[in-house]
Amino acid sequence: MELSILIFLSSGLFLGWALGANDAANVFGTAVGTRMVSWIMAAVICSIFVVLGAVISGAGTSHTLGKLGAITALPGAFMTALAAAISVYVMTKAGLAVSTSQAIVGGIIGWNLFSGQPTDTKILLTIASTWLICPVLAAVIAVILYKALRVTLRHAQLHLVRTDAYLRLGLLLAGAFGAYALGANNIANVVGVFIPASPFPELRLGGLTFSSTQQLFLFGGLAIAAGVLTYSKRVMMTVGGGLGRISPTAAFVAVVSHSIVLFAFASRGLEAWLLEMGLPTIPLVPVSSSQAVVGAVVGIAILQGAAGIRWRVLGTIVLGWMATPVLAGVICFLGLYFLQNVFTQKVF
Amino acid sequence: MSRMKKFRLFGRTRQLEGQIDDFLDKLSESTVMFRLGVRTYLNEGANGEFEQKLMAVNALESDADTLRRNIEKELYTHTLIPDARGDVLGLIETLDHVMNLFEGVLWAISIEKPDIPEEFTPGFKKLTDMVVQAADALVLAARAFFRTPHAVAGHNHKVIIYEKEADKISTRLKRDIFGSDLDLAHKMHLRNFVEQIDNVADWAEDVADRLAIYAIKRTV
Numbered sequence: 001m002e003l004s005i006l007i008f009l010s011s012g013l014f015l016g017w018a019l020g021a022n023d024a025a026n027v028f029g030t031a032v033g034t035r036m037v038s039w040i041m042a043a044v045i046c047s048i049f050v051v052l053g054a055v056i057s058g059a060g061t062s063h064t065l066g067k068l069g070a071i072t073a074l075p076g077a078f079m080t081a082l083a084a085a086i087s088v089y090v091m092t093k094a095g096l097a098v099s100t101s102q103a104i105v106g107g108i109i110g111w112n113l114f115s116g117q118p119t120d121t122k123i124l125l126t127i128a129s130t131w132l133i134c135p136v137l138a139a140v141i142a143v144i145l146y147k148a149l150r151v152t153l154r155h156a157q158l159h160l161v162r163t164d165a166y167l168r169l170g171l172l173l174a175g176a177f178g179a180y181a182l183g184a185n186n187i188a189n190v191v192g193v194f195i196p197a198s199p200f201p202e203l204r205l206g207g208l209t210f211s212s213t214q215q216l217f218l219f220g221g222l223a224i225a226a227g228v229l230t231y232s233k234r235v236m237m238t239v240g241g242g243l244g245r246i247s248p249t250a251a252f253v254a255v256v257s258h259s260i261v262l263f264a265f266a267s268r269g270l271e272a273w274l275l276e277m278g279l280p281t282i283p284l285v286p287v288s289s290s291q292a293v294v295g296a297v298v299g300i301a302i303l304q305g306a307a308g309i310r311w312r313v314l315g316t317i318v319l320g321w322m323a324t325p326v327l328a329g330v331i332c333f334l335g336l337y338f339l340q341n342v343f344t345q346k347v348f
Numbered sequence: 349m350s351r352m353k354k355f356r357l358f359g360r361t362r363q364l365e366g367q368i369d370d371f372l373d374k375l376s377e378s379t380v381m382f383r384l385g386v387r388t389y390l391n392e393g394a395n396g397e398f399e400q401k402l403m404a405v406n407a408l409e410s411d412a413d414t415l416r417r418n419i420e421k422e423l424y425t426h427t428l429i430p431d432a433r434g435d436v437l438g439l440i441e442t443l444d445h446v447m448n449l450f451e452g453v454l455w456a457i458s459i460e461k462p463d464i465p466e467e468f469t470p471g472f473k474k475l476t477d478m479v480v481q482a483a484d485a486l487v488l489a490a491r492a493f494f495r496t497p498h499a500v501a502g503h504n505h506k507v508i509i510y511e512k513e514a515d516k517i518s519t520r521l522k523r524d525i526f527g528s529d530l531d532l533a534h535k536m537h538l539r540n541f542v543e544q545i546d547n548v549a550d551w552a553e554d555v556a557d558r559l560a561i562y563a564i565k566r567t568v
Protein backbone atom coordinates (compact mmCIF):
# COMPACT_ATOMS: atom_id res chain seq x y z
CA MET A 1 0.00 0.00 0.00
CA GLU A 2 1.32 3.40 -0.87
CA LEU A 3 2.22 5.74 1.95
CA SER A 4 0.05 8.47 0.45
CA ILE A 5 -2.99 6.21 0.76
CA LEU A 6 -2.32 5.74 4.46
CA ILE A 7 -1.92 9.47 4.87
CA PHE A 8 -5.23 10.10 3.14
CA LEU A 9 -6.92 7.40 5.25
CA SER A 10 -5.49 8.89 8.44
CA SER A 11 -8.25 11.49 8.80
CA GLY A 12 -10.88 8.74 8.78
CA LEU A 13 -8.88 6.71 11.27
CA PHE A 14 -8.52 9.78 13.47
CA LEU A 15 -12.28 10.29 13.30
CA GLY A 16 -12.69 6.61 14.22
CA TRP A 17 -10.35 7.00 17.18
CA ALA A 18 -12.31 10.04 18.41
CA LEU A 19 -15.55 8.13 18.00
CA GLY A 20 -14.22 5.19 20.01
CA ALA A 21 -12.88 7.47 22.73
CA ASN A 22 -16.21 9.30 23.11
CA ASP A 23 -18.98 6.91 22.15
CA ALA A 24 -17.79 3.84 24.04
CA ALA A 25 -19.01 5.76 27.08
CA ASN A 26 -22.55 5.70 25.69
CA VAL A 27 -22.41 1.93 25.61
CA PHE A 28 -20.50 1.15 28.80
CA GLY A 29 -20.22 4.50 30.62
CA THR A 30 -22.99 4.01 33.13
CA ALA A 31 -21.98 0.40 33.79
CA VAL A 32 -18.36 1.40 34.44
CA GLY A 33 -19.27 4.66 36.21
CA THR A 34 -21.52 2.82 38.68
CA ARG A 35 -18.79 0.18 39.12
CA MET A 36 -21.06 -2.60 37.95
CA VAL A 37 -18.54 -3.58 35.24
CA SER A 38 -14.77 -3.08 35.34
CA TRP A 39 -13.31 -0.73 32.74
CA ILE A 40 -10.93 -3.27 31.25
CA MET A 41 -13.74 -5.81 30.75
CA ALA A 42 -15.90 -3.10 29.16
CA ALA A 43 -13.08 -1.89 26.89
CA VAL A 44 -12.21 -5.37 25.63
CA ILE A 45 -15.82 -6.37 24.94
CA CYS A 46 -16.54 -3.00 23.35
CA SER A 47 -13.49 -3.22 21.06
CA ILE A 48 -14.28 -6.73 19.85
CA PHE A 49 -17.95 -6.08 19.16
CA VAL A 50 -17.45 -2.69 17.56
CA VAL A 51 -15.13 -4.30 14.98
CA LEU A 52 -17.57 -7.19 14.41
CA GLY A 53 -20.49 -4.79 13.95
CA ALA A 54 -18.51 -2.66 11.52
CA VAL A 55 -17.32 -5.54 9.34
CA ILE A 56 -20.51 -7.63 9.39
CA SER A 57 -23.31 -5.03 9.39
CA GLY A 58 -21.70 -1.74 8.41
CA ALA A 59 -22.72 -1.67 4.75
CA GLY A 60 -26.29 -0.37 5.12
CA THR A 61 -25.62 3.09 6.51
CA SER A 62 -22.55 3.53 4.27
CA HIS A 63 -24.78 2.98 1.27
CA THR A 64 -27.08 5.83 2.38
CA LEU A 65 -24.14 8.19 2.96
CA GLY A 66 -22.83 7.21 -0.48
CA LYS A 67 -26.14 8.31 -1.99
CA LEU A 68 -25.77 11.69 -0.33
CA GLY A 69 -22.44 12.27 -1.97
CA ALA A 70 -20.16 9.76 -3.69
CA ILE A 71 -16.71 11.16 -3.13
CA THR A 72 -14.63 9.79 -5.96
CA ALA A 73 -11.12 11.06 -5.18
CA LEU A 74 -9.12 9.98 -2.17
CA PRO A 75 -7.88 13.51 -1.26
CA GLY A 76 -11.50 14.71 -1.29
CA ALA A 77 -12.51 11.88 1.07
CA PHE A 78 -9.53 12.76 3.26
CA MET A 79 -10.65 16.36 3.61
CA THR A 80 -14.29 15.40 4.24
CA ALA A 81 -13.32 13.10 7.10
CA LEU A 82 -10.79 15.62 8.40
CA ALA A 83 -13.41 18.38 8.40
CA ALA A 84 -15.72 16.10 10.38
CA ALA A 85 -12.92 15.19 12.82
CA ILE A 86 -11.96 18.85 13.33
CA SER A 87 -15.61 19.79 13.92
CA VAL A 88 -15.96 17.01 16.47
CA TYR A 89 -12.79 18.21 18.18
CA VAL A 90 -13.81 21.89 18.19
CA MET A 91 -17.33 21.19 19.41
CA THR A 92 -16.07 18.88 22.13
CA LYS A 93 -13.60 21.53 23.27
CA ALA A 94 -16.44 24.08 23.30
CA GLY A 95 -18.34 21.74 25.60
CA LEU A 96 -21.14 21.15 23.12
CA ALA A 97 -22.69 17.77 22.50
CA VAL A 98 -21.41 16.45 19.23
CA SER A 99 -22.25 13.71 16.80
CA THR A 100 -19.85 12.27 14.24
CA SER A 101 -22.89 11.43 12.10
CA GLN A 102 -23.85 15.07 11.81
CA ALA A 103 -20.26 16.12 11.27
CA ILE A 104 -19.69 13.74 8.37
CA VAL A 105 -22.98 14.71 6.69
CA GLY A 106 -21.94 18.37 6.95
CA GLY A 107 -18.58 17.43 5.44
CA ILE A 108 -20.17 15.57 2.54
CA ILE A 109 -22.45 18.50 1.76
CA GLY A 110 -19.37 20.75 1.85
CA TRP A 111 -17.73 18.45 -0.71
CA ASN A 112 -20.91 18.44 -2.84
CA LEU A 113 -20.96 22.23 -2.84
CA PHE A 114 -17.29 22.49 -3.72
CA SER A 115 -17.37 19.88 -6.45
CA GLY A 116 -20.63 21.18 -7.87
CA GLN A 117 -22.41 17.87 -7.30
CA PRO A 118 -26.11 18.16 -6.53
CA THR A 119 -27.14 17.16 -2.99
CA ASP A 120 -30.05 14.75 -2.97
CA THR A 121 -32.44 16.72 -0.77
CA LYS A 122 -34.69 13.71 -0.28
CA ILE A 123 -31.83 11.70 1.20
CA LEU A 124 -30.70 14.72 3.22
CA LEU A 125 -34.18 15.18 4.64
CA THR A 126 -34.39 11.48 5.47
CA ILE A 127 -31.08 11.69 7.31
CA ALA A 128 -31.98 14.93 9.14
CA SER A 129 -35.37 13.55 10.18
CA THR A 130 -33.72 10.45 11.67
CA TRP A 131 -31.64 12.73 13.89
CA LEU A 132 -34.88 13.97 15.39
CA ILE A 133 -36.50 10.55 15.46
CA CYS A 134 -33.46 8.81 16.99
CA PRO A 135 -33.55 10.35 20.51
CA VAL A 136 -37.36 10.36 20.56
CA LEU A 137 -37.49 6.72 19.56
CA ALA A 138 -34.82 5.87 22.15
CA ALA A 139 -36.91 7.69 24.79
CA VAL A 140 -40.08 5.81 23.83
CA ILE A 141 -38.31 2.44 23.85
CA ALA A 142 -36.66 3.29 27.18
CA VAL A 143 -40.00 4.19 28.79
CA ILE A 144 -41.60 0.93 27.62
CA LEU A 145 -38.60 -1.18 28.64
CA TYR A 146 -38.22 0.54 32.00
CA LYS A 147 -41.86 0.04 32.89
CA ALA A 148 -41.75 -3.58 31.78
CA LEU A 149 -38.53 -4.22 33.71
CA ARG A 150 -39.90 -2.64 36.88
CA VAL A 151 -43.07 -4.72 36.74
CA THR A 152 -41.04 -7.86 36.03
CA LEU A 153 -38.61 -7.21 38.88
CA ARG A 154 -41.47 -6.51 41.26
CA HIS A 155 -43.18 -9.76 40.41
CA ALA A 156 -40.01 -11.84 40.23
CA GLN A 157 -39.21 -10.90 43.87
CA LEU A 158 -35.55 -11.61 43.31
CA HIS A 159 -33.09 -11.11 46.11
CA LEU A 160 -31.26 -7.76 45.97
CA VAL A 161 -27.96 -9.57 45.47
CA ARG A 162 -29.34 -11.71 42.66
CA THR A 163 -30.90 -8.72 40.91
CA ASP A 164 -27.47 -7.11 41.07
CA ALA A 165 -25.77 -10.16 39.54
CA TYR A 166 -28.33 -10.41 36.72
CA LEU A 167 -27.99 -6.68 36.06
CA ARG A 168 -24.21 -7.02 35.81
CA LEU A 169 -24.54 -9.77 33.23
CA GLY A 170 -27.30 -7.79 31.50
CA LEU A 171 -25.09 -4.71 31.31
CA LEU A 172 -22.30 -6.77 29.74
CA LEU A 173 -24.62 -8.34 27.16
CA ALA A 174 -26.35 -5.02 26.44
CA GLY A 175 -22.92 -3.40 26.13
CA ALA A 176 -21.76 -6.05 23.66
CA PHE A 177 -24.95 -5.53 21.62
CA GLY A 178 -24.51 -1.76 21.93
CA ALA A 179 -20.92 -1.93 20.70
CA TYR A 180 -21.98 -4.11 17.77
CA ALA A 181 -24.77 -1.65 16.92
CA LEU A 182 -22.37 1.27 17.27
CA GLY A 183 -19.88 -0.36 14.90
CA ALA A 184 -22.63 -1.25 12.42
CA ASN A 185 -24.29 2.16 12.50
CA ASN A 186 -21.35 4.53 12.81
CA ILE A 187 -18.63 2.87 10.75
CA ALA A 188 -20.07 4.78 7.78
CA ASN A 189 -19.09 8.02 9.48
CA VAL A 190 -15.52 6.87 9.89
CA VAL A 191 -14.66 5.34 6.53
CA GLY A 192 -17.90 5.63 4.51
CA VAL A 193 -16.58 8.53 2.46
CA PHE A 194 -13.57 6.45 1.37
CA ILE A 195 -15.64 3.64 -0.16
CA PRO A 196 -15.90 4.94 -3.74
CA ALA A 197 -12.16 5.67 -3.69
CA SER A 198 -11.17 2.62 -1.60
CA PRO A 199 -7.60 1.63 -2.42
CA PHE A 200 -7.82 -1.99 -1.20
CA PRO A 201 -7.95 -4.90 -3.63
CA GLU A 202 -10.26 -7.82 -2.82
CA LEU A 203 -8.60 -10.18 -0.34
CA ARG A 204 -8.99 -13.95 -0.23
CA LEU A 205 -8.11 -15.77 2.98
CA GLY A 206 -8.75 -19.50 2.75
CA GLY A 207 -12.38 -19.86 1.75
CA LEU A 208 -13.31 -16.32 2.84
CA THR A 209 -13.35 -13.30 0.60
CA PHE A 210 -13.03 -9.84 2.08
CA SER A 211 -14.28 -7.08 -0.18
CA SER A 212 -12.48 -3.79 -0.49
CA THR A 213 -15.21 -2.14 1.60
CA GLN A 214 -15.00 -4.77 4.35
CA GLN A 215 -11.26 -4.18 4.64
CA LEU A 216 -11.93 -0.48 4.96
CA PHE A 217 -14.50 -1.22 7.66
CA LEU A 218 -12.00 -3.43 9.45
CA PHE A 219 -9.49 -0.57 9.48
CA GLY A 220 -12.15 1.86 10.70
CA GLY A 221 -13.33 -0.63 13.32
CA LEU A 222 -9.79 -1.08 14.60
CA ALA A 223 -9.41 2.70 14.81
CA ILE A 224 -12.59 2.88 16.91
CA ALA A 225 -11.28 0.02 19.09
CA ALA A 226 -8.00 1.91 19.52
CA GLY A 227 -10.00 4.94 20.70
CA VAL A 228 -11.88 2.76 23.18
CA LEU A 229 -8.73 1.15 24.56
CA THR A 230 -6.62 4.29 24.79
CA TYR A 231 -8.91 7.12 25.74
CA SER A 232 -12.40 6.02 26.82
CA LYS A 233 -11.67 5.40 30.50
CA ARG A 234 -12.00 8.99 31.66
CA VAL A 235 -15.09 9.61 29.56
CA MET A 236 -16.70 6.48 30.97
CA MET A 237 -15.90 7.47 34.53
CA THR A 238 -17.46 10.92 34.12
CA VAL A 239 -20.49 9.99 32.06
CA GLY A 240 -22.47 8.97 35.15
CA GLY A 241 -21.99 12.45 36.61
CA GLY A 242 -22.87 14.17 33.33
CA LEU A 243 -26.19 12.45 32.99
CA GLY A 244 -26.99 12.74 36.67
CA ARG A 245 -27.13 9.80 39.07
CA ILE A 246 -29.03 6.93 37.58
CA SER A 247 -29.66 3.48 39.02
CA PRO A 248 -28.07 0.38 37.46
CA THR A 249 -31.56 -0.67 36.29
CA ALA A 250 -32.01 2.64 34.47
CA ALA A 251 -28.47 2.33 33.08
CA PHE A 252 -29.29 -1.09 31.68
CA VAL A 253 -32.50 0.17 30.05
CA ALA A 254 -30.69 3.20 28.59
CA VAL A 255 -28.00 1.04 26.98
CA VAL A 256 -30.49 -1.47 25.58
CA SER A 257 -32.73 1.30 24.15
CA HIS A 258 -29.72 3.05 22.62
CA SER A 259 -28.54 -0.20 21.08
CA ILE A 260 -31.96 -1.12 19.66
CA VAL A 261 -32.21 2.28 17.99
CA LEU A 262 -28.72 2.18 16.52
CA PHE A 263 -29.26 -1.36 15.34
CA ALA A 264 -32.66 -0.52 13.81
CA PHE A 265 -31.07 2.28 11.80
CA ALA A 266 -28.28 -0.02 10.60
CA SER A 267 -29.72 -3.47 10.05
CA ARG A 268 -30.31 -4.64 6.50
CA GLY A 269 -31.75 -7.85 7.93
CA LEU A 270 -34.43 -5.88 9.78
CA GLU A 271 -35.10 -3.83 6.65
CA ALA A 272 -35.60 -6.99 4.60
CA TRP A 273 -37.90 -8.46 7.24
CA LEU A 274 -40.02 -5.30 7.42
CA LEU A 275 -40.29 -5.30 3.62
CA GLU A 276 -41.35 -8.92 3.67
CA MET A 277 -44.03 -8.16 6.25
CA GLY A 278 -45.26 -5.25 4.14
CA LEU A 279 -44.37 -2.77 6.88
CA PRO A 280 -42.70 0.62 6.38
CA THR A 281 -38.93 0.28 6.56
CA ILE A 282 -36.53 2.20 8.77
CA PRO A 283 -33.97 4.19 6.76
CA LEU A 284 -30.41 2.93 7.18
CA VAL A 285 -28.75 6.09 8.42
CA PRO A 286 -25.84 6.74 10.75
CA VAL A 287 -27.37 8.30 13.86
CA SER A 288 -25.80 9.76 16.97
CA SER A 289 -25.00 7.28 19.70
CA SER A 290 -24.83 10.11 22.26
CA GLN A 291 -28.24 11.47 21.33
CA ALA A 292 -29.76 7.99 21.48
CA VAL A 293 -28.49 7.43 25.01
CA VAL A 294 -29.46 10.93 26.14
CA GLY A 295 -32.92 10.37 24.64
CA ALA A 296 -33.24 7.13 26.60
CA VAL A 297 -32.14 8.72 29.88
CA VAL A 298 -34.52 11.65 29.38
CA GLY A 299 -37.32 9.18 28.66
CA ILE A 300 -36.69 7.40 31.97
CA ALA A 301 -36.42 10.75 33.79
CA ILE A 302 -39.78 11.89 32.37
CA LEU A 303 -41.30 8.62 33.55
CA GLN A 304 -40.01 9.39 37.03
CA GLY A 305 -41.50 12.89 37.01
CA ALA A 306 -38.85 14.81 35.01
CA ALA A 307 -37.19 15.99 38.20
CA GLY A 308 -33.73 14.91 37.09
CA ILE A 309 -33.64 16.58 33.68
CA ARG A 310 -31.23 19.42 33.17
CA TRP A 311 -32.99 21.39 30.47
CA ARG A 312 -29.93 23.58 29.91
CA VAL A 313 -27.92 20.50 28.98
CA LEU A 314 -30.66 19.52 26.55
CA GLY A 315 -30.49 23.03 25.08
CA THR A 316 -26.77 22.72 24.38
CA ILE A 317 -27.39 19.36 22.75
CA VAL A 318 -29.86 20.91 20.31
CA LEU A 319 -27.44 23.79 19.67
CA GLY A 320 -24.59 21.38 18.98
CA TRP A 321 -26.92 19.50 16.72
CA MET A 322 -27.46 22.44 14.42
CA ALA A 323 -23.92 23.85 14.62
CA THR A 324 -21.99 20.63 13.92
CA PRO A 325 -23.01 19.98 10.28
CA VAL A 326 -22.69 23.66 9.38
CA LEU A 327 -19.21 23.87 10.88
CA ALA A 328 -18.08 20.64 9.19
CA GLY A 329 -19.48 21.82 5.86
CA VAL A 330 -17.64 25.15 6.03
CA ILE A 331 -14.34 23.54 7.11
CA CYS A 332 -14.62 20.95 4.37
CA PHE A 333 -15.32 23.56 1.70
CA LEU A 334 -12.36 25.71 2.75
CA GLY A 335 -10.09 22.69 3.20
CA LEU A 336 -10.91 21.38 -0.26
CA TYR A 337 -10.07 24.79 -1.71
CA PHE A 338 -6.63 24.65 -0.10
CA LEU A 339 -6.05 21.03 -1.00
CA GLN A 340 -6.90 21.75 -4.63
CA ASN A 341 -5.17 25.08 -5.09
CA VAL A 342 -2.26 24.98 -2.67
CA PHE A 343 -1.41 21.27 -2.62
CA THR A 344 -2.64 20.69 -6.20
CA GLN A 345 -4.57 17.57 -5.27
CA LYS A 346 -7.47 16.21 -7.31
CA VAL A 347 -10.34 16.40 -4.82
CA PHE A 348 -13.20 15.27 -7.10
CA MET B 349 -17.00 -13.46 29.66
CA SER B 350 -16.10 -17.11 29.97
CA ARG B 351 -18.58 -19.71 31.18
CA MET B 352 -16.42 -20.39 34.20
CA LYS B 353 -16.47 -16.75 35.22
CA LYS B 354 -20.24 -16.53 34.75
CA PHE B 355 -20.73 -19.68 36.78
CA ARG B 356 -18.56 -18.30 39.56
CA LEU B 357 -20.38 -14.99 39.49
CA PHE B 358 -23.70 -16.66 40.21
CA GLY B 359 -22.09 -19.07 42.67
CA ARG B 360 -20.89 -16.11 44.69
CA THR B 361 -24.33 -14.53 44.40
CA ARG B 362 -26.02 -17.63 45.78
CA GLN B 363 -23.50 -17.81 48.61
CA LEU B 364 -23.99 -14.18 49.61
CA GLU B 365 -27.75 -14.48 49.34
CA GLY B 366 -27.54 -17.53 51.64
CA GLN B 367 -25.38 -15.68 54.15
CA ILE B 368 -27.83 -12.76 54.36
CA ASP B 369 -30.75 -15.16 54.79
CA ASP B 370 -28.79 -17.08 57.45
CA PHE B 371 -28.06 -13.86 59.30
CA LEU B 372 -31.75 -12.97 59.40
CA ASP B 373 -32.59 -16.53 60.51
CA LYS B 374 -30.18 -16.15 63.44
CA LEU B 375 -31.85 -12.91 64.45
CA SER B 376 -35.28 -14.49 64.17
CA GLU B 377 -34.16 -17.46 66.27
CA SER B 378 -32.65 -15.20 68.89
CA THR B 379 -36.00 -13.42 69.42
CA VAL B 380 -37.57 -16.81 70.29
CA MET B 381 -34.70 -17.77 72.60
CA PHE B 382 -34.76 -14.37 74.30
CA ARG B 383 -38.48 -14.62 75.01
CA LEU B 384 -38.15 -18.17 76.34
CA GLY B 385 -35.15 -17.17 78.45
CA VAL B 386 -36.93 -14.25 80.16
CA ARG B 387 -40.08 -16.32 80.68
CA THR B 388 -38.08 -19.18 82.20
CA TYR B 389 -36.43 -16.76 84.62
CA LEU B 390 -39.74 -15.15 85.57
CA ASN B 391 -41.41 -18.54 86.11
CA GLU B 392 -38.59 -20.67 87.48
CA GLY B 393 -35.61 -18.42 88.24
CA ALA B 394 -32.06 -18.70 86.91
CA ASN B 395 -32.08 -22.47 86.49
CA GLY B 396 -30.29 -24.67 83.97
CA GLU B 397 -32.91 -24.06 81.30
CA PHE B 398 -32.47 -20.31 81.60
CA GLU B 399 -28.68 -20.67 81.28
CA GLN B 400 -29.27 -22.86 78.23
CA LYS B 401 -31.31 -20.10 76.55
CA LEU B 402 -28.67 -17.55 77.44
CA MET B 403 -26.00 -19.74 75.86
CA ALA B 404 -28.22 -20.21 72.79
CA VAL B 405 -28.58 -16.43 72.31
CA ASN B 406 -24.85 -16.09 72.93
CA ALA B 407 -24.04 -18.64 70.23
CA LEU B 408 -26.53 -17.10 67.78
CA GLU B 409 -25.01 -13.67 68.31
CA SER B 410 -21.52 -15.00 67.73
CA ASP B 411 -22.57 -16.84 64.53
CA ALA B 412 -24.34 -13.69 63.33
CA ASP B 413 -21.16 -11.69 63.93
CA THR B 414 -19.17 -14.08 61.75
CA LEU B 415 -21.81 -13.91 59.03
CA ARG B 416 -21.88 -10.11 59.23
CA ARG B 417 -18.12 -9.92 58.75
CA ASN B 418 -18.26 -12.32 55.79
CA ILE B 419 -21.07 -10.34 54.16
CA GLU B 420 -19.18 -7.08 54.62
CA LYS B 421 -15.99 -8.57 53.21
CA GLU B 422 -17.79 -10.11 50.25
CA LEU B 423 -19.63 -6.89 49.39
CA TYR B 424 -16.52 -4.75 49.46
CA THR B 425 -13.96 -7.17 48.00
CA HIS B 426 -16.08 -7.88 44.94
CA THR B 427 -17.81 -4.48 44.72
CA LEU B 428 -21.22 -6.11 44.75
CA ILE B 429 -24.48 -4.09 44.76
CA PRO B 430 -22.44 -0.86 44.51
CA ASP B 431 -25.46 1.43 44.76
CA ALA B 432 -26.97 -0.23 47.85
CA ARG B 433 -24.10 -1.82 49.72
CA GLY B 434 -23.75 1.05 52.20
CA ASP B 435 -27.41 0.61 53.08
CA VAL B 436 -27.07 -3.15 53.37
CA LEU B 437 -24.07 -2.82 55.66
CA GLY B 438 -25.88 -0.24 57.79
CA LEU B 439 -28.87 -2.52 58.04
CA ILE B 440 -26.88 -5.64 58.94
CA GLU B 441 -24.89 -3.79 61.60
CA THR B 442 -27.93 -2.24 63.25
CA LEU B 443 -29.78 -5.57 63.16
CA ASP B 444 -26.76 -7.21 64.74
CA HIS B 445 -27.08 -4.76 67.61
CA VAL B 446 -30.60 -6.08 68.35
CA MET B 447 -28.98 -9.41 69.20
CA ASN B 448 -26.38 -7.66 71.34
CA LEU B 449 -29.21 -6.08 73.31
CA PHE B 450 -30.95 -9.45 73.79
CA GLU B 451 -27.71 -10.96 74.96
CA GLY B 452 -27.06 -8.00 77.28
CA VAL B 453 -30.43 -8.38 79.03
CA LEU B 454 -29.99 -12.13 79.55
CA TRP B 455 -26.41 -11.73 80.83
CA ALA B 456 -27.55 -9.02 83.25
CA ILE B 457 -30.29 -11.31 84.56
CA SER B 458 -27.82 -14.17 84.89
CA ILE B 459 -25.29 -12.04 86.79
CA GLU B 460 -27.54 -9.80 88.84
CA LYS B 461 -30.42 -12.22 89.38
CA PRO B 462 -33.01 -9.49 90.01
CA ASP B 463 -35.62 -10.31 92.57
CA ILE B 464 -38.89 -9.77 90.69
CA PRO B 465 -41.93 -9.94 93.00
CA GLU B 466 -44.80 -12.03 91.65
CA GLU B 467 -47.07 -8.99 91.27
CA PHE B 468 -44.72 -7.58 88.61
CA THR B 469 -44.09 -10.76 86.57
CA PRO B 470 -47.20 -10.30 84.31
CA GLY B 471 -45.92 -6.80 83.45
CA PHE B 472 -42.44 -8.08 82.65
CA LYS B 473 -43.93 -10.89 80.52
CA LYS B 474 -46.12 -8.45 78.59
CA LEU B 475 -43.22 -6.11 78.03
CA THR B 476 -40.98 -8.94 76.83
CA ASP B 477 -43.70 -10.19 74.46
CA MET B 478 -44.22 -6.74 72.98
CA VAL B 479 -40.49 -6.16 72.52
CA VAL B 480 -40.10 -9.55 70.85
CA GLN B 481 -43.01 -8.81 68.53
CA ALA B 482 -41.37 -5.52 67.54
CA ALA B 483 -38.12 -7.38 66.79
CA ASP B 484 -40.00 -10.05 64.81
CA ALA B 485 -41.76 -7.41 62.72
CA LEU B 486 -38.35 -5.81 62.11
CA VAL B 487 -36.94 -9.12 60.84
CA LEU B 488 -39.88 -9.36 58.41
CA ALA B 489 -39.24 -5.79 57.27
CA ALA B 490 -35.55 -6.58 56.72
CA ARG B 491 -36.40 -9.72 54.74
CA ALA B 492 -38.83 -7.68 52.64
CA PHE B 493 -36.10 -5.10 51.93
CA PHE B 494 -34.08 -7.73 50.06
CA ARG B 495 -36.90 -9.19 47.96
CA THR B 496 -40.02 -7.02 48.06
CA PRO B 497 -39.00 -3.49 49.09
CA HIS B 498 -42.51 -2.10 48.56
CA ALA B 499 -43.70 -4.38 51.40
CA VAL B 500 -41.28 -2.90 53.95
CA ALA B 501 -43.63 -0.07 54.96
CA GLY B 502 -46.32 -2.52 56.17
CA HIS B 503 -43.92 -4.36 58.47
CA ASN B 504 -42.37 -1.11 59.68
CA HIS B 505 -45.78 0.13 60.67
CA LYS B 506 -46.14 -2.86 62.99
CA VAL B 507 -42.70 -2.26 64.52
CA ILE B 508 -43.82 1.25 65.43
CA ILE B 509 -47.11 0.05 66.94
CA TYR B 510 -45.35 -2.58 69.07
CA GLU B 511 -42.75 -0.05 70.20
CA LYS B 512 -45.46 2.37 71.33
CA GLU B 513 -47.22 -0.42 73.25
CA ALA B 514 -43.94 -1.47 74.84
CA ASP B 515 -43.42 2.14 75.96
CA LYS B 516 -46.86 2.23 77.56
CA ILE B 517 -46.28 -1.08 79.34
CA SER B 518 -42.85 -0.04 80.61
CA THR B 519 -44.18 3.30 81.91
CA ARG B 520 -47.02 1.56 83.74
CA LEU B 521 -44.65 -1.06 85.11
CA LYS B 522 -42.19 1.55 86.38
CA ARG B 523 -45.02 3.51 87.98
CA ASP B 524 -46.23 0.33 89.71
CA ILE B 525 -42.72 -0.52 90.89
CA PHE B 526 -42.11 2.90 92.36
CA GLY B 527 -45.61 2.93 93.91
CA SER B 528 -44.89 -0.30 95.78
CA ASP B 529 -43.39 -0.87 99.25
CA LEU B 530 -40.05 -2.15 97.96
CA ASP B 531 -36.94 -0.37 99.12
CA LEU B 532 -35.44 2.21 96.78
CA ALA B 533 -32.44 0.12 95.74
CA HIS B 534 -34.75 -2.75 94.77
CA LYS B 535 -37.04 -0.37 92.87
CA MET B 536 -34.08 1.06 90.97
CA HIS B 537 -32.76 -2.39 90.20
CA LEU B 538 -36.11 -3.43 88.72
CA ARG B 539 -36.45 -0.16 86.81
CA ASN B 540 -33.07 -0.84 85.24
CA PHE B 541 -34.35 -4.14 83.85
CA VAL B 542 -37.58 -2.61 82.57
CA GLU B 543 -35.58 -0.01 80.69
CA GLN B 544 -33.09 -2.52 79.36
CA ILE B 545 -35.84 -4.69 77.92
CA ASP B 546 -37.81 -1.72 76.55
CA ASN B 547 -34.63 -0.45 74.95
CA VAL B 548 -34.78 -3.33 72.45
CA ALA B 549 -38.10 -2.03 71.07
CA ASP B 550 -36.74 1.53 70.89
CA TRP B 551 -33.76 0.30 68.92
CA ALA B 552 -36.01 -1.78 66.63
CA GLU B 553 -37.96 1.38 65.85
CA ASP B 554 -34.76 3.28 65.01
CA VAL B 555 -33.69 0.51 62.64
CA ALA B 556 -37.18 0.51 61.06
CA ASP B 557 -36.86 4.24 60.41
CA ARG B 558 -33.55 3.72 58.58
CA LEU B 559 -34.98 0.77 56.72
CA ALA B 560 -37.86 2.91 55.46
CA ILE B 561 -35.37 5.22 53.75
CA TYR B 562 -33.35 2.33 52.30
CA ALA B 563 -36.53 0.81 50.91
CA ILE B 564 -37.65 4.09 49.33
CA LYS B 565 -34.25 4.36 47.66
CA ARG B 566 -34.70 0.88 46.24
CA THR B 567 -38.18 1.44 44.87
CA VAL B 568 -37.46 4.79 43.17
